[in-house]
Amino acid sequence: MVLRRLLTLFAAFTLPLAGTFASSTEEHHAPAEAVEGHAATAQEAEAEFNLNEMIMHHIADSHGWHILDWNGHAVSIPLPVILWTSNGLVVFSSAEFHHDIEGHHVVAAGGLQFVNKHEKIYYAGTEDKPIDLSITKNVLALLVGAVVLLLIFFSAARYYAKNTNAAPRGLAGFVEPLILFVRDDIARGAIPEKHLNRFVPYLLTLFFFIWVNNLLGLVPFFPGGANLTGNIAVTFVLAVFTLVITNVNGTKDYWMHIVWMPGVPTLLKPILALIELIGVFTKPFSLMIRLFANITAGHILVLSLVSLIFIFESVWISPGSIILTLFTSTLELLVAALQAYVFTMLTAMSFGAAVEEHHHDDHAHAEGHH
Amino acid sequence: MDLVTPGLGLIVWTTLVFLILVFLLGKFAWKPILNAVNSREEAIDQALKQAESARAEMGKLQASNEQLLKEAREEREAIVKEGRAMRDAMIAEAKDAASSEAAKILESARTQIHQEKMAAVTELKNQVAQLAVDMAEKILRTELAQPEVAKANIDRDIKDLNLN
Numbered sequence: 001m002v003l004r005r006l007l008t009l010f011a012a013f014t015l016p017l018a019g020t021f022a023s024s025t026e027e028h029h030a031p032a033e034a035v036e037g038h039a040a041t042a043q044e045a046e047a048e049f050n051l052n053e054m055i056m057h058h059i060a061d062s063h064g065w066h067i068l069d070w071n072g073h074a075v076s077i078p079l080p081v082i083l084w085t086s087n088g089l090v091v092f093s094s095a096e097f098h099h100d101i102e103g104h105h106v107v108a109a110g111g112l113q114f115v116n117k118h119e120k121i122y123y124a125g126t127e128d129k130p131i132d133l134s135i136t137k138n139v140l141a142l143l144v145g146a147v148v149l150l151l152i153f154f155s156a157a158r159y160y161a162k163n164t165n166a167a168p169r170g171l172a173g174f175v176e177p178l179i180l181f182v183r184d185d186i187a188r189g190a191i192p193e194k195h196l197n198r199f200v201p202y203l204l205t206l207f208f209f210i211w212v213n214n215l216l217g218l219v220p221f222f223p224g225g226a227n228l229t230g231n232i233a234v235t236f237v238l239a240v241f242t243l244v245i246t247n248v249n250g251t252k253d254y255w256m257h258i259v260w261m262p263g264v265p266t267l268l269k270p271i272l273a274l275i276e277l278i279g280v281f282t283k284p285f286s287l288m289i290r291l292f293a294n295i296t297a298g299h300i301l302v303l304s305l306v307s308l309i310f311i312f313e314s315v316w317i318s319p320g321s322i323i324l325t326l327f328t329s330t331l332e333l334l335v336a337a338l339q340a341y342v343f344t345m346l347t348a349m350s351f352g353a354a355v356e357e358h359h360h361d362d363h364a365h366a367e368g369h370h
Numbered sequence: 371m372d373l374v375t376p377g378l379g380l381i382v383w384t385t386l387v388f389l390i391l392v393f394l395l396g397k398f399a400w401k402p403i404l405n406a407v408n409s410r411e412e413a414i415d416q417a418l419k420q421a422e423s424a425r426a427e428m429g430k431l432q433a434s435n436e437q438l439l440k441e442a443r444e445e446r447e448a449i450v451k452e453g454r455a456m457r458d459a460m461i462a463e464a465k466d467a468a469s470s471e472a473a474k475i476l477e478s479a480r481t482q483i484h485q486e487k488m489a490a491v492t493e494l495k496n497q498v499a500q501l502a503v504d505m506a507e508k509i510l511r512t513e514l515a516q517p518e519v520a521k522a523n524i525d526r527d528i529k530d531l532n533l534n
Contacts, residue, residue: 061377082379118372132379139383146387153399160406165413172403179403201400205392232373233380237388296373 051311055303059227059296061138062101062119063094067222074099077222079140083121084131087111094134138234141226145213153208182207186345190352195249199351202245206238207344214295214336218329229339230295232288239288242347247280250354257358283350287343294339298332 066076078095090110097105103117106124113124121132135143152175159172168176186207187200213234216224228234256262258276260269305328308321514520 056373060372061380132377133382134379135383136379138380142380142383142387146391149391150394150399153395153403157399157402160403164406165410176403176407179400180407183404197404200404201396202392204400205388205395208395209388209391231377231380233376233378234384236376237381237384241388292374 051304051307054307055300058303059230059299060119061136061231063097063116063121063134063136064099065137065140065222065226066099077140079137080135081114081121082133082135083110083114084133085110085112085123086130090114090130137226138228138231141213141216141223141228142234144223145209145216145228148216149208149212152212178208179204182344186341187348190345190348192352192356195351195355199245199348203344203348203351206241206347207340210238210291210343211337211340214340215333217295217299218332218336227296227299230292230299232292235288235292238291238343239284242287242350243281243284246284246347246350246354249351251357253356253358254354262358283346287346291339291343294335298328298335302328302332 063081064076064078066074068075076099078093081090081092081094081096083090087110090112092107092109094116096107096109097116101116101118103115103122105115107114107116112130114121114130115124116122119136120129121134122129152171156172156175159168159170163169167173182204183196183200187196187203191199210229213229217227217229219225258280259273261272261276264272302325305321305325308324309315309317509523510520
């Protein structure tokens with residue numbers, strides 16, 4: 001963890017020295033100072049600017065995977081840039097931008113010209129963007145996470161295929177309690193037994209997808225460290241899946257409780273319907289924001305704590321910084337599991353509410369759920 | 371603002387990869403793993419139930435063993451009792467038989483004694499009669515040598531006889 005931060009910081013500090021970021025120093029200075037709300041010397045402002053820039057750069061997506069800087073040269077993995085343009089599909093390597101994210105370096109491909117402005121690809125000289133389907137850092141991290149998941153669970157499944165009715169050992173012994181936790185403690189409590197088997201596989205995939213990617217995000221070096229589950233696009237997709245699956249599986253009962261709530265005065269019914277309809281969207285929306293905010297906040301916190309050394313420009317800060325970072329990183333391990341649990345739990349409850357059968361002779365019960 | 375604006379590219383890739391994961395893990399991981407876990411749970415349940423029923427069976431066997439033992443003990447006691455009763459009966463019977471035999475022997479002995487006594491009495495009577503005849507012969511012989519005396523005696527005797 002600390003190693004990655006140091007490397008990223010090393011990168012963040014060496015690039016401005018090389019003059020790459022020099023041009024934008026002034027424009028970012030003022031807002032940073034305004035937000036922080038205190039007078040700063042020129043040097044502190046420089047550090048603060050670097051901190052913001054470095055952190056934002058780290059938690060955002062990028063077209064190449066920057067690993068470290070060596071002797072002033074950035075060592076990064078070039079990734080394919082895939083664009084759907086006015087001329088159709090255009091593919092080229094991100095290395096062709098030569099680490100330029102200020103829109104200076106123009107890349108000609110497929111008969112068109114492109115620039116990279118803060119990791120967004122524009123047609124050169126315009127404000128128009130082609131549709132960007134590039135394999136970015138986060139997409140690569142996503143693929144790595146997928147491969148890790150497949151390796152772990154396929155090999156666990158192989159154990160079960162070989163050992164019928166045997167006690168789980170090795171990898172199977174490690175993942176089985178987790179699988180049973182998702183099935184028995186998350187799914188079984190929320191979803192009626194009749195529908196349980198239908199949803200458990202999806203919930204398992206969801207739980208391990210979030211958890212494994214959260215953990216990979218905490219790994220300080222390549223191929224970990226991408227802020228995948230702290231990216232709003234990823235949490236958006238997961239929340240949309242929850243929304244769609246919930247409402248596709250919604251029973252007549254579920255919809256009745258949304259549009260025409262039984263057991264309340266008729267005058268209140270339209271008001272409740274409005275609230276419930278908004279609720280259909282706010283629940284997955286809160287899922288999206290919660291996961292995004294928690295993971296991104298964790299990344300920002302760890303980066304900031306390591307950056308203390310560079311803000312104070314003193315090596316004597318490092319013991320305190322390292323201890324705080326260690327503490328926070330440990331906390332983030334917990335958060336990684338906790339957020340996977342919370343997302344899966346709330347999704348399971350949403351599924352459970354969609355398929356639940358209410359007893360209309362028992363209005364107290366029906367009302368108790370809303 | 372970039373931070374909270376979902377990028378289209380990542381949305382597309384995440385959807386694609388996540389759907390593939392849902393499919394692949396669902397088909398090749400969760401299904402076999404959950405099936406294996408369920409089948410193991412069932413096997414454990416069954417084994418526990420079997421152990422329970424075996425224990426109940428054992429208990430039942432033990433109870434029936436005890437019952438058997440108890441019955442055997444009772445039977446033994448009954449046999450012993452019966453034997454004792456039979457022995458007593460036999461002894462009593464033997465006693466009865468012995469005493470009746472003894473009585474019979476006694477009776478026959480008594481009868482024999484009586485018969486022998488009677489025989490002896492008869493013998494004695496015969497001998498007395500013989501003696502009387504012999505004496506009477508001797509007397510007669512003497513008497514006949516003196517006819518008047520004899521005649522007197524005979525007369526007296528006749529008189530005596532009449533008195534008998």
